[in-house]
Amino acid sequence: xxxxxxxxxxxxxxxxxxxxxxxxxxxxxxxxxxxxxxxxxxxxxxxxxxxxxxxxxxxxxxxxxxxxxxxxxxxxxxxxxxxxxxxxxxxxxxxxxxxxxxxxxxxxxxxxxxxxxxxxxxxxxxxxxxxxxxxxxxxxxxxxxxxxxxxxxxxxxxxxxxxxxxxxxxxxxxxxxxxxxxxxxxxxxxxxxxxxxxxxxxxxxxxxxxxxxxxxxxxxxxxxxxxxxxxxxxxxxxxxxxxxxxxxxxxxxxxxxxxxxxxxxxxxxxxxxxxxxxxxxxxxxxxxxxxxxxxxxxxxxxxxxxxxxxxxxxxxxxxxxxx
Amino acid sequence: xxxxxxxxxxxxxxxxxxxxxxxxxxxxxxxxxxxxxxxxxxxxxxxxxxxxxxxxxxxxxxxxxxxxxxxxxxxxxxxxxxxxxxxxxxxxxxxxxxxxxxxxxxxxxxxxxxxxxxxxxxxxxxxxxxxxxxxxxxxxxxxxxxxxxxxxxxxxxxxxxxxxxxxxxxxxxxxxxxxxxxxxxxxxxxxxxxxxxxxxxxxxxxxxxxxxxxxxxxxxxxxxxxxxxxxxxxxxxxxxxxxxxxxxxxxxxxxxxxxxxxxxxxxxxxxxxxxxxxxxxxxxxxxxxxxxxxxxxxxxxxxxxxxxxxxxxxxxxxxxxxx
Numbered sequence: 001x002x003x004x005x006x007x008x009x010x011x012x013x014x015x016x017x018x019x020x021x022x023x024x025x026x027x028x029x030x031x032x033x034x035x036x037x038x039x040x041x042x043x044x045x046x047x048x049x050x051x052x053x054x055x056x057x058x059x060x061x062x063x064x065x066x067x068x069x070x071x072x073x074x075x076x077x078x079x080x081x082x083x084x085x086x087x088x089x090x091x092x093x094x095x096x097x098x099x100x101x102x103x104x105x106x107x108x109x110x111x112x113x114x115x116x117x118x119x120x121x122x123x124x125x126x127x128x129x130x131x132x133x134x135x136x137x138x139x140x141x142x143x144x145x146x147x148x149x150x151x152x153x154x155x156x157x158x159x160x161x162x163x164x165x166x167x168x169x170x171x172x173x174x175x176x177x178x179x180x181x182x183x184x185x186x187x188x189x190x191x192x193x194x195x196x197x198x199x200x201x202x203x204x205x206x207x208x209x210x211x212x213x214x215x216x217x218x219x220x221x222x223x224x225x226x227x228x229x230x231x232x233x234x235x236x237x238x239x240x241x242x243x244x245x246x247x248x249x250x251x252x253x254x255x256x257x258x259x260x261x262x263x264x265x266x267x268x269x270x271x272x273x274x275x276x277x278x279x280x281x282x283x284x285x286x287x288x289x290x291x292x293x294x295x296x297x298x299x300x301x302x303x304x305x306x307x308x309x310x311x312x313x314x315x316x317x318x319x320x321x322x323x
Numbered sequence: 324x325x326x327x328x329x330x331x332x333x334x335x336x337x338x339x340x341x342x343x344x345x346x347x348x349x350x351x352x353x354x355x356x357x358x359x360x361x362x363x364x365x366x367x368x369x370x371x372x373x374x375x376x377x378x379x380x381x382x383x384x385x386x387x388x389x390x391x392x393x394x395x396x397x398x399x400x401x402x403x404x405x406x407x408x409x410x411x412x413x414x415x416x417x418x419x420x421x422x423x424x425x426x427x428x429x430x431x432x433x434x435x436x437x438x439x440x441x442x443x444x445x446x447x448x449x450x451x452x453x454x455x456x457x458x459x460x461x462x463x464x465x466x467x468x469x470x471x472x473x474x475x476x477x478x479x480x481x482x483x484x485x486x487x488x489x490x491x492x493x494x495x496x497x498x499x500x501x502x503x504x505x506x507x508x509x510x511x512x513x514x515x516x517x518x519x520x521x522x523x524x525x526x527x528x529x530x531x532x533x534x535x536x537x538x539x540x541x542x543x544x545x546x547x548x549x550x551x552x553x554x555x556x557x558x559x560x561x562x563x564x565x566x567x568x569x570x571x572x573x574x575x576x577x578x579x580x581x582x583x584x585x586x587x588x589x590x591x592x593x594x595x596x597x598x599x600x601x602x603x604x605x606x607x608x609x610x611x612x613x614x615x616x617x618x619x620x621x622x623x624x625x626x627x628x629x630x631x632x633x634x635x636x637x638x639x640x641x642x643x644x645x646x
Contacts, residue, residue, distance in 0.1 A: 029467055031474055083436060087429040106410040106473055109432055113406060114466035116436070120443050121459040127452055136444040143437035144352055150429055151354055 003317035006310045017049045020071040035111040048073040048178045055182025058307035072119040082112035138177040145169020154234040156259040172204025202296035209289040212237035228269040243279040326640035329633045340372045343394040358434040371396040371501045378505025381630035395442035405435035461500040468492020477557040479582040495527025525619035529612040535560035536608040551592040566602040
């Protein structure tokens with residue numbers, strides 16, 4: 001069974017999430033719906049809603065509140081994509097022009113703000129302070145992660161732990177909130193909440209490591225990404241860090257000077273790719289991702305539900321994306 | 324008694340708000356505090372905290388929760404200033420270079436996001452769903468107001484009601500939340516909450532009308548604003564609307580063509596200023612502001628507290644800004 005097949009099992013839930021998303025976008029300002037749904041309804045995998053629904057079901061929850069929570073998680077994720085594209089001057093996402101290209105930076109920033117605010121308004125309507133705390137904490141840390149990443153741009157000496165902190169914040173905490181909120185809905189105790197949180201955090205870390213490694217390896221038209229985009233943007237990610245760590249002083253100077261070059265081109269990318277490949281950095285990077293996926297599955301071994309199997313399939317899917 | 328003297332009466336409260344703001348900015352990422360406090364600690368009048376504290380005291384509240392709420396209102400206000408400056412390509416605010424000039428659009432967008440998220444996290448910590456509902460609703464409407472304004476840029480045919488809706492959303496709803504949350508802290512019934520809400524809404528409307536009218540009239544170095552900035556930015560505000568309403572077809576064509584000119588200069592501004600002045604548009608615009616201030620004072624006539632007098636002084640202060 002694969003990711004898509006798991007999603008088919010919760011197909012009616014995911015449809016209700018889509019209905020809820022549409023109802024939240026039903027502003028008298030139709031432009032907001034137009035910009036937001038461009039991103040929300042085009043090619044998104046609904047990864048966070050899927051993790052939340054499976055987690056809630058795995059924890060025995062059977063009500064309707066998960067549609068609200070899943071929708072707000074998708075809103076918050078979309079808000080960060082909108083703001084990221086402005087921050088990164090991105091022109092393509094999932095193979096389509098970005099919102100900032102179509103509607104300008106102004107509208108893109110403001111629709112992102114709307115989605116953030118609307119999310120909290122919806123969660124306040126749900127009225128659960130534990131959920132609110134979990135999600136508002138995640139959102140705060142996400143902003144911190146984006147800022148940390150910005151501050152570390154063009155720093156080739158960033159350490160593994162600094163990198164880990166950035167990807168935890170910018171990606172993993174929201175996925176951790178998705179799974180933890182499932183445990184909150186299931187009224188589980190704090191120990192189980194923590195394990196569900198850890199599950200989401202670990203698959204989130206694996207997700208971002210895989211993304212960052214694939215950025216060096218494949219031209220991904222479905223992600224709308226050029227190969228080597230992170231390198232061109234001055235973003236230091238795990239393969240570089242692993243190669244840098246095991247390099248001697250002279251090799252480090254080569255890596256640094258390639259990274260810090262003002263106008264990098266395809267030949268610079270090819271050079272850095274070959275060095276990283278010679279250091280086995282890509283394989284090792286994927287091995288880190290695999291380790292996090294294994295640890296994530298370990299976290300939910302206590303679950304006695306067919307939904308545990310589905311969560312494991314979601315976890316494994318993260319690694320399969322490399323093929 | 325004037326605005327500053329009223330603030331002196333609640334000086335110890337305002338100091339505690341400053342302490343709370345600093346504690347909320349105490350992120351391990353010192354850069355966030357640096358960017359945010361540049362704006363929060365430099366020349367802001369603490370208008371929303373002042374309205375909130377006076378409203379809470381007027382409604383008989385004597386606890387400490389108002390410091391948290393006042394701080395989050397200032398954070399949300401600051402977040403919108405940061406994002407506005409990116410949206411407007413602004414270079415000066417309160418006579419100082421804007422954050423986007425000093426640190427770039429990227430950091431400015433992200434620190435704004437942090438402030439929004441941190442506000443909700445703080446309010447969740449406070450744990451009052453009524454306060455959360457009031458503030459999250461205001462924040463959602465603020466984003467809507469900014470988007471409405473963007474969509475109406477360069478539209479000389481915007482009506483008074485459309486203008487009113489924009490300034491309610493972008494400015495007045497947060498001030499309404501400041502006063503309404505005072506009533507919530509004082510555990511007042513829904514009727515009194517509504518009147519306190521109306522008070523804030525009406526002074527907020529008066530505040531923005533005054534700002535928009537002053538934009539035509541004075542070069543305000545303390546606001547860091549060039550005279551005629553809104554006109555140059557294609558923002559249609561009340562003086563223009565009033566003049567346009569009472570113009571004949573031929574005069575309207577002149578107003579429209581001046582407004583829609585691609586590269587406006589000082590001579591265009593002088594022309595439009597003279598037309599608006601000849602139509603008595605500035606005086607009438609200030610009269611609208613005065614009417615809202617009078618209505619605002621009427622809303623709180625039920626209060627039996629010396630704090631009612633202070634709130635009235637705050638309301639009157641809005642009009643005095645024109646001198």
